[in-house]
Amino acid sequence: MNDDLLLKPLQIGTLRLPNRVVMTTIKLVYGTVEGAVTARHIAFYRRRAQAEIGLITTEPLYVQRNGKELPTQLGIHDDDLMEGLRGLTRSVHLAGGRLMAHINHAGRAANPALVPEGERVSASDVYCPANQVTPRPLSESEIHGVVKAFGQAARRAREAGFDAIEIPFSHGYLIHQFLSEHTNRRGDSYGGSLEHRLRFGREVIEAVRREAGEDLPIVVRMNARDYVDGGIEMEAAIAIARALDSLGVDAVSVTSGTMCESVPYCLYPSGTPKANLLPMAARIREAISIPVIVAGRIRTPKNARQALADGSADLIGLGRPFLADPDWVRKVEAGDEGGILLCAACHQGCLAELRKGHGTTCVFNPLTGHEGEWTLGLAEAPRNVMVVGGGPAGLEAAIVAAKRGHHVDLFEQQSHLGGQFRLAAEPPYKEEFQDVIWYWGHTARRSGVRIHLNMRVTPELIREMDPDAIVLATGGLPLTVHFPGLDQTHWILAVDLLEGLATIGTPTVFVVGGGMVGLETADYLAAQGLKVTLVEMLDSLGGDMDKLEKAMLMKRLREHGAALYTDTKVERFTKATAVAKRGDQEIAFPVETVVIAVGVRSNRSLVDAIEGSALEMHVMGDALEPRKAIDAVREGFEIGRAL
Numbered sequence: 001m002n003d004d005l006l007l008k009p010l011q012i013g014t015l016r017l018p019n020r021v022v023m024t025t026i027k028l029v030y031g032t033v034e035g036a037v038t039a040r041h042i043a044f045y046r047r048r049a050q051a052e053i054g055l056i057t058t059e060p061l062y063v064q065r066n067g068k069e070l071p072t073q074l075g076i077h078d079d080d081l082m083e084g085l086r087g088l089t090r091s092v093h094l095a096g097g098r099l100m101a102h103i104n105h106a107g108r109a110a111n112p113a114l115v116p117e118g119e120r121v122s123a124s125d126v127y128c129p130a131n132q133v134t135p136r137p138l139s140e141s142e143i144h145g146v147v148k149a150f151g152q153a154a155r156r157a158r159e160a161g162f163d164a165i166e167i168p169f170s171h172g173y174l175i176h177q178f179l180s181e182h183t184n185r186r187g188d189s190y191g192g193s194l195e196h197r198l199r200f201g202r203e204v205i206e207a208v209r210r211e212a213g214e215d216l217p218i219v220v221r222m223n224a225r226d227y228v229d230g231g232i233e234m235e236a237a238i239a240i241a242r243a244l245d246s247l248g249v250d251a252v253s254v255t256s257g258t259m260c261e262s263v264p265y266c267l268y269p270s271g272t273p274k275a276n277l278l279p280m281a282a283r284i285r286e287a288i289s290i291p292v293i294v295a296g297r298i299r300t301p302k303n304a305r306q307a308l309a310d311g312s313a314d315l316i317g318l319g320r321p322f323l324a325d326p327d328w329v330r331k332v333e334a335g336d337e338g339g340i341l342l343c344a345a346c347h348q349g350c351l352a353e354l355r356k357g358h359g360t361t362c363v364f365n366p367l368t369g370h371e372g373e374w375t376l377g378l379a380e381a382p383r384n385v386m387v388v389g390g391g392p393a394g395l396e397a398a399i400v401a402a403k404r405g406h407h408v409d410l411f412e413q414q415s416h417l418g419g420q421f422r423l424a425a426e427p428p429y430k431e432e433f434q435d436v437i438w439y440w441g442h443t444a445r446r447s448g449v450r451i452h453l454n455m456r457v458t459p460e461l462i463r464e465m466d467p468d469a470i471v472l473a474t475g476g477l478p479l480t481v482h483f484p485g486l487d488q489t490h491w492i493l494a495v496d497l498l499e500g501l502a503t504i505g506t507p508t509v510f511v512v513g514g515g516m517v518g519l520e521t522a523d524y525l526a527a528q529g530l531k532v533t534l535v536e537m538l539d540s541l542g543g544d545m546d547k548l549e550k551a552m553l554m555k556r557l558r559e560h561g562a563a564l565y566t567d568t569k570v571e572r573f574t575k576a577t578a579v580a581k582r583g584d585q586e587i588a589f590p591v592e593t594v595v596i597a598v599g600v601r602s603n604r605s606l607v608d609a610i611e612g613s614a615l616e617m618h619v620m621g622d623a624l625e626p627r628k629a630i631d632a633v634r635e636g637f638e639i640g641r642a643l
Contacts, residue, residue: 005308006301006332010054010315012291013217013250015098015163017054017315020308021329024253024295024319025057025102025166025221026350027070028360030369035062035075037084040359042091043372049097051326052333054315056097057166058088060104063153064146066119067105067174071357076103076153085160093161100164100219101157103208105146107174108135108183109259123178123200124185128260143190143200146174151207157216164217164250165208167201169240171266172258175201176223179240180258182230194236198243205247217250219293224254224280227262234280238287245288253293253317254281264552268297270345271429271552275303278312285313293317299343299432301332323350323362339446341365341439344432349630352546363630364436366396366637376641378405385643386467387411387449388457388606391419393621393632394473395440400640401471402447409465410449413456417441419475420600420622421629423498427520428527428556459609469616469643472607473636476600476622481512485573486594494521494597506592507531510578512570514541518597523553525595526560533589534562535580537569544628600626618643 007019030040048056061076062068068075075081092099108122112133121142122135138146150167157165169175177183178200184191190199208218222240226232232240241252254277257265264272274297281294295317298304304316321328325341332340341364349363362368367376382405387398390412398410416422418437425433444451455461462470478495492502494517507530511522514536522532534541541564542550557564568582578589602623610617618639621632 004305004332006305006316010291012055012164012219014215015055015217017098018052019054019329020315021054021304022253022293022315022317023048023053023056023322024317025060026319026323026360027073027354028059028369029070029072029354029357030359031072031074033072034081035068035073035077036081037074037088039372040369041074042088044369045088045097045099046091046095047371048322048326049092049095049099052329053097053322054329055100055164056092057100057102060102060106060168061153063103063105063149066115066121067107067110068114069106069109069111070354071111071114076101076156077149079156082156082160085156089161098163100166101153101160101162102166102168102221103150103153103157104168105149105174106259107177108133109172122174123183123190126177126183126185130260130263137186140188140190147200147203147207150204151211154208154216155211158212162216164219165212166219166221166253167204167208169201169220169222169244170255171221171223172226172260175204176232176258180226180228180231182226182228194239198240202243202247205244205249209248218248219251219253220244220249221253221255223256224277224284225256225265226258227256227265228258231258234283237280238284241284241288245290249290251291251293251315252284252288253295254284254313255295256280263548267347267351267548268345269347269546269548269552270432271549271556272297272345275307278307278310282310282312285311291315295319297345299345301337301340320345320350320362323360323368324365338442342432342435344436346433347546347549348628351548353630355547363633366634374641376400376403379643382406383468383643384466385409385469385471386462386465387471387473389419389473389475389621389623390414390417390451390453391473391475391621391632392421392440392629393623393636394419394471395444396633396636397471397473397618397620397640398449399440399444399447400637401643402444402449404640404643406643408449409452409467410444411452411455411457413454415454417451417453420495423495424520424629426498427524430520457606459606462610462615467615469618470610471639472617472619472623473621473632474603474606474623476626477603478596479599479601480596481598483570483573488575489573489591489594491594491596494518494595497521497595498524504530504593508533508590508592509595510589510591510593511535511595511597513597513599514538514564514566515597515599516542516545517599519545519550519553519557521595521597522562523556526557526562532557532560532562533565535565535568535570535578535589537567539567541566602626
């Protein structure tokens with residue numbers, strides 16, 4: 001008998017789950033503009049079903065067109081979509097999985113580019129700062145229409161073969177907009193007391209139950225806290241949970257935040273607290289008789305087991321961890337927890353790519369979102385492959401090539417793996433990147449890659465190794481702008497600071513460069529209590545960052561009192577002064593230590609030395625052109641797959 005709490009079965013209504021792990025809803029936008037299922041959806045969910053996740057939740061399925069958030073979001077608002085939905089559930093079931101339909105109306109959080117003015121609705125006309133929309137209040141007859149739409153969505157979910165239905169009373173979506181006093185200013189029977197604010201949600205549950213039948217479990221995702229003035233707090237959350245229990249809901253899933261005012265506490269990027277919902281979930285669990293699911297940066301099996309053992313919840317919700325590693329549960333079952341690629345909460349491959357319209361993927365797992373397109377079959381004939389550079393691009397290429405049966409030697413001139421990416425783990429709240437670097441090294445070795453550290457590759461060594469192909473992932477070198485008078489100051493490179501090769505030694509620091517490296521360096525210094533001034537010649541900061549991650553970082557910098565200047569171009573230095581221009585105005589900043597963070601250039605010395613030879617050569621990552629980690633990892637994957 002398995003004593004691992006994570007792997008113990010549990011009943012939710014009539015549905016028996018083989019373990020305590022639930023994949024929570026993740027927006028994918030792999031659909032059509034009509035909201036139909038595509039082959040990409042089927043491949044994505046089938047892959048997770050094969051990985052033995054206890055219960056998989058779909059992305060939000062909109063129940064009415066004016067409740068839509070994303071252009072190619074899945075819909076469940078029309079019978080014409082049934083064929084695709086049936087195909088999706090059939091594929092998951094054939095793979096051994098269970099699929100829960102997450103049915104939703106976004107209300108005032110709907111996308112204004114998709115929902116015309118006049119159709120943007122909510123409980124009351126309360127402005128949504130995230131999408132800059134002021135909705136109109138729903139009339140009572142319109143409320144009845146939305147309730148009916150939820151009921152019809154439940155009917156379609158039942159007929160399509162879903163195993164459960166989830167309804168969000170959370171995240172600042174329409175039902176939550178009625179629940180919260182912040183967004184519900186109504187004077188009729190749908191506003192006022194909590195009992196009246198619950199009426200809309202109660203009617204939705206009743207309609208869903210009528211249409212879904214008694215046998216289909218209903219889960220409600222609910223907020224423990226909104227992080228908004230006038231929003232849901234703990235006592236109201238407990239009262240809501242008790243009401244849901246009395247309504248015959250089969251489980252609740254505890255979350256937080258709103259998509260209009262407190263997005264970080266919905267999506268939990270780096271910089272937000274880890275597993276902070278556990279105490280709140282525990283209080284809700286004490287108050288009700290039905291199972292409780294909890295999510296929110298519980299990314300490791302150790303943390304998940306502890307949450308179950310402490311009585312904080314009955315099931316653990318994981319979302320983005322299943323983008324990074326679909327086999328999270330399977331590896332727990334196999335006792336291979338060290339082999340799990342843990343989510344770093346970076347948002348660069350999921351939310352950032354989703355906002356660009358590319359569809360959700362993962363920085364560290366290029367297969368995510370491409371499960372039906374790419375495979376890693378064995379190569380026709382093993383080759384001797386030499387990889388130069390132990391950063392993200394080189395490590396990914398080496399791992400993929402080795403998994404395909406090639407004989408791979410990876411050379412890194414430093415004493416550690418990770419390259420420039422290792423420095424990304426140094427700023428505050430980025431320590432989870434260290435786990436990714438450890439995973440790369442661990443996976444490379446177990447895949448058969450021979451790793452050579454402290455070895456600088458020369459053309460002579462390449463001739464001696466005589467590889468069939470060479471992959472050059474030599475990374476980038478920090479740029480240095482030779483400002484007049486800079487040498488009179490105490491100046492260092494941001495890279496050297498983060499690498500531990502240089503120290504500050506003064507109470508104030510002047511940072512030149514407001515891209516991601518500059519901002520993260522400023523954050524790193526401000527967290528140590530130093531007074532930071534940062535200047536950027538462009539008109540905005542962090543142009544190369546995801547907006548949510550940047551918002552969290554900027555908030556920390558403001559709290560630390562950092563002085564941030566845009567449209568400010570450094571002209572020259574004296575021993576104790578930086579002289580810059582802002583428009584026509586010249587500004588003098590006092591300086592003690594100067595940190596230069598103005599980007600990188602490609603390290604092409606080895607590329608240039610062997611270019612033109614008959615050797616099969618692949619150049620990638622920053623060695624080809626400075627770029628983001630997502631591009632470097634994808635290139636490494638593609639080259640490893642093509643060798």
